[in-house]
Amino acid sequence: MDISEARNRIVATADGLYNAKGIQAVGMDELRTAAGVSLKKLYQEFPSKSSIxxxxxxxxxxxxxxxxxxxxxxxxxxxxxxxxxxxxxxxxxxxxxxxxxxxxxxxxxxxxxxxxxxxxxxxxxxxxxxxxxxxxxxxxxxxxxxxxxxxxxxxxxxxxxxxxxxxxxxxxxxxxxxxxxxxxxxxx
Amino acid sequence: MDISEARNRIVATADGLYNAKGIQAVGMDELRTAAGVSLKKLYQEFPSKSSIxxxxxxxxxxxxxxxxxxxxxxxxxxxxxxxxxxxxxxxxxxxxxxxxxxxxxxxxxxxxxxxxxxxxxxxxxxxxxxxxxxxxxxxxxxxxxxxxxxxxxxxxxxxxxxxxxxxxxxxxxxxxxxxxxxxxxxxx
DNA sequence: GCAGAGAGAGAACGATCGTTCTCTACTTCG
DNA sequence: CGAAGTAGAGAACGATCGTTCTCTCTCTGC
CATH class of the missing domain: 1.10.357.10 (Tetracycline Repressor, domain 2)
Structure with a gap:
């Protein structure tokens, strides 16, 4: 799996979830599940939620x-x-x-x-x-x-x-x- | 202290704080302190944050x-x-x-x-x-x-x-x- | 003076969140 | 075949939040 492909999927998934429910209502675990990546990968691509x-x-x-x-x-x-x-x-x-x-x-x-x-x-x-x-x-x-x-x-x-x-x-x-x-x- | 006076002060204080910082960013304890009422009184006047x-x-x-x-x-x-x-x-x-x-x-x-x-x-x-x-x-x-x-x-x-x-x-x-x-x- | 109700202060509880850590398993290279 | 690095799954941690509980003090009625 390409690194930037995971980034894109994370950001695209976060965009949809944040839009639908609000930013604060979506936790990292929900995003992780929806994007289909591990928590480790998530924090490997982004240092924090605010960077996402x-x-x-x-x-x-x-x-x-x-x-x-x-x-x-x-x-x-x-x-x-x-x-x-x-x-x-x-x-x-x-x-x-x-x-x-x-x-x-x-x-x-x-x-x-x-x-x-x-x-x-x-x-x-x-x-x-x-x-x-x-x-x-x-x-x-x-x-x-x-x-x-x-x-x-x-x-x-x-x-x-x-x-x-x-x-x-x-x-x-x-x-x-x-x-x-x-x-x-x-x-x- | 009149009951409805406490209610008014709570709502007025919450209005100011929610406006300044956002609703989710203001906790009940911060509201309690700013309004000068006890937590007990707060929950006596309002059953929950959402009612406030x-x-x-x-x-x-x-x-x-x-x-x-x-x-x-x-x-x-x-x-x-x-x-x-x-x-x-x-x-x-x-x-x-x-x-x-x-x-x-x-x-x-x-x-x-x-x-x-x-x-x-x-x-x-x-x-x-x-x-x-x-x-x-x-x-x-x-x-x-x-x-x-x-x-x-x-x-x-x-x-x-x-x-x-x-x-x-x-x-x-x-x-x-x-x-x-x-x-x-x-x-x- | 005293019993009892009520109020204030804040500790405590359960849930959740962002973030990190651990353990396991798989892959890959020699 | 074996060793080592890597990735995934999820437990764990500390902080915070909404809410409740406890303890103490005060004030009132008899």
């Missing part, structure tokens, strides 16, 4: 960034690219495993106790805002549009998670259309 | 509802009332103790494990959405406006919490103005 948490956050960031960018790239014009953000959210919300943004959740759970987790969540959100800002800039929108759309996307995630229904994506998309058209129409 | 958590959620709901309504009532016309939501958020975000919406945080921490907490968070958000819907209806807006503003408010809360800066309130308010004016302008 950080690896899961990195995985989530990469997965989110790649998935979002893949959806956005399919859109034709800059306006459609901005709206594609909310199409990506819609697809995500419809997954059975969706239980809210993993960064918001980990921040809520551990942000006050672990500065590492809080920093990573902040960086992830900053990276998303910069991505939106890039798309908005390509569309020729004034700089105030990107934070507006970012906030809309954040709100859709928490609303969909707590309400347990994916309709927030469409509602946010409708609001985004109005905001984009306003920003592109009169760029005051 | 539910009491804290009720307190948060009441505090949020009253504070929001007090701010909204000061606004003159229906449009200003809708915007006052974001003024209330701005004042909240500027408090040192602000660490995100307590319902989003408790949902992230315990929602997957405790159906009670998940239900209460959902009900709180529903109640907020209905409140916004009432204001939007008074303003004569079409029904799609209220979910848009609710999502905006949710997004502002998580953005401000993770970024650690209150500017999301103003950004969301700007977006709300555009959405409100659009919805009132052509109520298609």
């Amino acid at each position: 948490v950080m690896a899961v956050l990195e995985r989530r960031h990469q997965s989110w960034t790649e998935g979002l960018d893949a959806t956005v790239r399919q859109a034709a014009d800059p306006r459609a690219k901005l709206l594609a953000i909310f199409d990506y959210l819609a697809g995500w919300f419809c997954q059975d495993s969706f239980r809210g943004c993993g960064f918001i959740n980990s921040f809520a759970e551990l942000g006050a106790v672990s500065p590492e987790v809080a920093d990573y969540a902040r960086k992830h959100k900053e990276s998303f805002q910069e991505y939106v800002a890039g798309l908005a800039s390509e569309a020729g929108a004034p700089p105030y549009l990107a934070p507006q759309l970012s906030i809309l996307a954040e709100g859709a995630q928490t609303t969909a998670a707590i309400a347990g229904s994916p309709e927030a994506a469409g509602q946010a998309r409708g609001a985004a259309e109005v905001l984009i058209d306003f920003a592109l129409g009169r760029t005051a | 958590v539910m009491a804290v959620l009720e307190r948060r709901h009441q505090s949020w509802t009253e504070g929001l309504d007090a701010t909204v009532r000061q606004a003159a016309d229906p449009r200003a009332k809708l915007l006052a939501i974001f003024d209330y958020l701005a004042g909240w975000f500027c408090q040192d103790s602000f660490r995100g919406c307590g319902f989003i945080n408790s949902f992230a921490e315990l929602g997957a494990v405790s159906p009670e907490v998940a239900d209460y968070a959902r009900k709180h958000k529903e109640s907020f959405q209905e409140y916004v819907a009432g204001l939007a209806s008074e303003a004569g807006a079409p029904p799609y406006l209220a979910p848009q503003l609710s999502i905006l408010a949710e997004g502002a809360q998580t953005t401000a919490a993770i970024a650690g800066s209150p500017e999301a309130a103003g950004q969301a308010r700007g977006a709300a103005e555009v959405l409100i004016d659009f919805a009132l302008g052509r109520t298609a």
Whole structure:
């Protein structure tokens, strides 16, 4: 068995379990069993649970960034690219495993106790805002549009998670259309 | 010492501690010390930690509802009332103790494990959405406006919490103005 | 003054968690 | 074939948490 293959399986399993039950609710033994590795191997790959948490956050960031960018790239014009953000959210919300943004959740759970987790969540959100800002800039929108759309996307995630229904994506998309058209129409 | 006075002090102290450190990070002994009551009294007032958590959620709901309504009532016309939501958020975000919406945080921490907490968070958000819907209806807006503003408010809360800066309130308010004016302008 | 109920302080208990240690068995190389 | 290094399974350990129990002190009613 390849070493990095075990790492990947551990992180992927931890991602699923942490998402489904919360980080603190999943013990190392449960993770060990689900991932099918020995405790020894687990601690050989990762020195502590917090390092697994950080690896899961990195995985989530990469997965989110790649998935979002893949959806956005399919859109034709800059306006459609901005709206594609909310199409990506819609697809995500419809997954059975969706239980809210993993960064918001980990921040809520551990942000006050672990500065590492809080920093990573902040960086992830900053990276998303910069991505939106890039798309908005390509569309020729004034700089105030990107934070507006970012906030809309954040709100859709928490609303969909707590309400347990994916309709927030469409509602946010409708609001985004109005905001984009306003920003592109009169760029005051 | 009045019985209900001890209850109030316990819940108020728990609210502060849970908000600052997360629910799972605060033990009964820390709460007991901070509230200045004996363990015996604590378990005399509340049968378990989860009942304290539910009491804290009720307190948060009441505090949020009253504070929001007090701010909204000061606004003159229906449009200003809708915007006052974001003024209330701005004042909240500027408090040192602000660490995100307590319902989003408790949902992230315990929602997957405790159906009670998940239900209460959902009900709180529903109640907020209905409140916004009432204001939007008074303003004569079409029904799609209220979910848009609710999502905006949710997004502002998580953005401000993770970024650690209150500017999301103003950004969301700007977006709300555009959405409100659009919805009132052509109520298609 | 005294018996008894009640409150406070904190020890104690059982469970769980993260982490480490031990023991066994298998593989691999000479 | 034999020895040695390695990996797996799980016991063990220390810490912590929610909860209960015990012991002591105080305050009240007769």
